[in-house]
Amino acid sequence: MEPKPIDWQHLNEIIETHRHRKWGLIPLLQEVQEVCGYIPPESIEPIADSLNMSPAEVQGVVTFYAGFSLKPKGRCVLKVCRGTACHVKGSRSILRHVKKELHLEEGETSEDYQFTLETVACLGACFLAPTMMVNRDYYGKLNPTKVSSVLGQYSKNKEDDGSA
Amino acid sequence: METIVLKINGHKVTCPSDASLLLAARQNGINIPTLCYHPDLAPHGACRLCLVEDEKTGRLMAACVTPATAGMSIQTDTPRILNHRRNIVRLMMAEHPESCIVCSKGNRCELRKIAADLGVGDSGLYPMPNYTPYEEINPFIIRDLSKCILCGKCIRADHELVVTGAIDYNHRGFSARPATLHEKSLEDSICTFCGTCVSICPTGALSVKNTAYVGTPEKEANSICGFCGVGCSLTMGVSGGRIVEVNPTKRKISVNSATLCVRGHFANDFINSPDRLVHPMKTTAMTDPDSASPENNESHLPISWDEAFETIANRLSEIKRQYGPESIAFVGSPRCSNEENFLFQKIARDVFETSHVITSGYTSGHRLLAHIDERTRGAARVTTLAGLESAEVIFVVCADLDNMVPVAGYHVRRAAKKGTALIVADAFKTDLFSHAAINLQPQLNGAGVPPMSDLINAVAHAIVAEKGQGSDFINQYTDGRDGYVASLGDFDAQAIEVRYALASGIFEQVAGLVRGRKIAFVIGPDLLDFPDGEPLLDAVINLVLLTGSIGAPGAGIWVPSSENNLVGAMDMGMNSDYLPGRKKIHAKKEATLIMKSGMSDLVAAMETGALRAAFVMGENPLRSLPQTDRVKAAFQNLEFLVVQDIVCNRTAELAHVILPGAAVFEKHGSFTNMEGRIQTFEPAVMPPGDAKADWEILAHLAKVMGYPEQYEKIEKIRQEIRRTVPMYQGLGNHQQDWIRNSESDNPFLNDQAKFQFLPAKQAMPVSTDPSFPLFAKIRSPRFHLGSGTRTSRSARIKAYNGQGPVELSPADCKGLGLADDEQVRIASAAGALDRRLKQNRHLNPGQVIIPSGVNGNDAMFLAPLVGKEDPVTFGFSFSRVRIEKISEN
Secondary structure, three states: OOOOOOOHHHHHHHHHHHOOOOOOHHHHHHHHHHHHOOOOHHHHHHHHHHOOOOHHHHHHHHHHOOOOOOOOOOOEEEEEEOOHHHHHOOHHHHHHHHHHHHOOOOOOEOOOOOEEEEEEOOOOOHHHOOOEEEOOEEEOOOOHHHHHHHHHHHHHHHHHHHHO | OOEEEEEEOOEEEEEEOOOEHHHHHHHOOOOOOOOOOOOOOOOOOOOOOOEEEEOOOOOEEEHHHOEOOOOOEEEOOOHHHHHHHHHHHHHHHHHOOHHHHHOOOHHHOHHHHHHHHHOOOOOOOOOOOOOOOEEOOOOOEEEEHHHOOOOOHHHHHHHHHHOOOOEEEEOOHHHOEEEEHHHOOHHHOOOOOOOHHHHHOOOOOEEEOOOOOOOOOOEEEEEEOOOOOOOOEEEEEEEOOEEEEEEEOOOOOOOOOOOOOHHHHHHHHHHHOOOEOOOOEEEHHHHOHHHOOHHHOOOEEEOOHHHHHHHHHHHHHHHHHHHOHHHEEEEOOOOOOHHHHHHHHHHHHHHOOOOOEEOOHHHHHHHHHHHHHHHHOOOOOOOOHHHHOOOOEEEEEOOOHHHHOHHHHHHHHHHHHOOOEEEEEOOOOOHHHHHOOEEEOOOOOOOOOOOHHHHHHHHHHHHHHOOOOOOHHHHHHEEOHHHHHHHHHHHOHHHHHHHOOOOOOHHHHHHHHHOOOOEEEEEOOOHHHOOOHHHHHHHHHHHHHHOOOOOOOOOEEEOOOOOOOHHHHHHOOOEOOEEOOOEEOOOOHHHHHHOOOOHHHHHHHHHHOOOOEEEEEOOOHHHHOOOHHHHHHHHHOOOEEEEEEOEOOHHHHOOOEEEEOOOHHHOOEEEEOOOOEEEEEOOOOOOOOOOOOHHHHHHHHHHHOOOOOOOOOHHHHHHHHHHHOHHHOOOOOOOEEEOOOOOOOOOOOOOOOOEEOOOOOOOOOOOOOOOOOEEEEEEOOOOOOOOOOOHHHOHHHHHOOOOOOEEEOHHHHHHHOOOOOOEEEEEEOOOEEEEEEEEOOOOOOOEEEEEOOOHHHHHHHHOOOOOOOOOOOOOOOEEEEEEEEOOOO
């Protein structure tokens, strides 16, 4: 399956609004990532051109931050917390369970671009340990059953998207 | 600059108030180790080896990024600091791979040296080498990033000095490495292979290909690059009497500081070419006609120097007696030194009494320089490249700096990066367009090159309309302003914007940008080859006068020259109409044979039999001139031909006597670069075999011919130049000096003299030819110089991109039904050639770029061998062509 195609017209509009803006690179990248879900490698050159930077410099910033990705991500990005509190509360098992359910390793995206599995150092919600995030939603006090139900909830959404 | 006092290691020292602690220490002879510091780069503070301790606070600070302040008290090598430094080096060594022991940087590796200085042997840490792909696919640079210590010097040199932006850090932490866009190999990136990063890299992460395992050069010698007119200072690494390495010089005063270009850095290996001439030679036909068997027909046999000189002296004297002195031509070279060209024209004029002296530089720049000289009264001869960086506005007119004179291009890009307003006017898009504030690129669908003079005059029109010009300069130093301003009425800025599809108000913008400022004009040396050549050059000079851009620092006219001693050859009188010191002469009537349009007249005179003999030094007309067959027949028509060169080229193959000369790095001499800087150089190695320095050969010839003056030492020639050419008073005094301006009619020195405005002339419309609808620019790509006689003998350049594709706009590719990478035939009225096609989205429809220098310089098949006296011909730089598919069968 293909990832979502890039809306070049929209992308170029975003780039144009930032043209020649000082210190504009990171806000521009954030906006592109928001719209496309990632930074399409082909967009590096137009972005660099609009801010009068060299493309290699823009790529350097993109690859520096974990928040930016050059690869397309799934519709649901799972961030399993691997912080100390979560670890004590068994987040290793939670991660193992997620991997098994989704057939994904850390950093991988499913073939149908539904899920991307990531780990983070701490989500800052230790009182809910063990935790994970799906897109912008927190899920805490996890156990394998709860994880399965959360995952089921998101894969159902996919069917909704498909029928809509 | 204020001086401040501080204490370093308990001693009171002084330093300028803007110095860093590192500079303050170094200026006072205190050594602090560094790996990421370079004097030409902004301090970065990456390697942390320059840590010093503030005695008052106990803080550790990186000396390179800490400003020195008055009253500071600093320690540079306490046990605590040494411990820190050792730990940093230990960590670097733990990450370093085992291949360190066979690294080609070997004993010059700065990391290894610092480790030894600090007494770090075994790091005592668990080794965790960072294996990254080893890249050596290109013939120039080996990238072994497992040896990278992340000092960022390569990246900073790329951004700050060369301003290309090919590489930057990718990722972070342990996996951070310098990378190209999309982590492609260097040849698939925008890297120009200038090699600046290789010379600046402190470890073996970047090294020069081919030098692996040749060992550390035994000695280093300074020299000057012999390719383009920038005249970069080089340091040659010599091993076993051969040059194995070239780096930018470490000398303080140079044109190029830490930068070079691909030719200077990597193409000088041509001097080790097997084609080098090592003996004087004579055609077999001359020595013994019987031995000329079919298989060694036209071949040459080695002879002694004495025999060579005797043959030349006898034959040339005979021809002079029989046909008169004007039947001999002396073809000198903008690649030979000032001393050699001076002696050469002296032998021609004094010994053989001919006025036929010429170089290829006549067409490629001398006419342009002479024209500028005449209109500026010699006041624009010296313009420093460093001056470009202090300019207020830079205006580049039809000059492709990045291919012709890359290092001059760096100066312009650096200036633009620092905020100098850059205006670029060119019909063909160049690399500078992306650095410019305003680009003036006329659009004329299908018509190739519109008259650029219209644009320059429109700029002047807009400036006058805005009253943007200063009046002091014009009133004090110029004449004819009113007539000029009246003539600008024909160049209404708005009308021209419409005619050439330029953005509305663009000339107003230009006028606004230059208001009240002086401009540095950089103009292409082939300006006169444009369809509207002379009106264009006059338009530029009028604009120079209108803006008062002369006689002030950071303003004037910069003319990039494609050959290293183009200016020197002219100053030394290698011209039928100029004596040394640019003294115009009105020659005898019969001497005007080759005066009008240079090399094409020379060939014509050989064809008619007006010329019977020629002495060619350092030129290869059979490769550099169009219509090779015609040129070959003309040279074969000669009764006697002497060729003095360093490699056995096509012209040498026709010679009756061949004399082996020496390359730049093998002799004494001096070059005058495009700035007017006279740089002297000394040999780094000996010439191969029996080859001799060219000036020695000429001096010997003069002696054999019975010339009373003896030139046993180069100093003798220099003395004579200093005495007879006032412009060159400073020659040989120091490693470098400048052309002196002492023209008596220079308006800055003489109240009576004035610069003359000329009325702006309407360019003649260029007729189009439906059978050759495309307009081709013939230029050598960055990797080659001129006709490529030398660069095509460089093993590295040969290994890279042999043929050089012809470039066409996507619209034309589509219109002609041609695909990328397809083999096509390019035809002009003069000839045709086959090449691979490449789409270039930067070209306008109707434009073609044909690289010269490559593939035996076959691009010259497309140009006609005619001079540029006729306003509808284009010299050798442009041609009207058509491109067609090569049919399958």
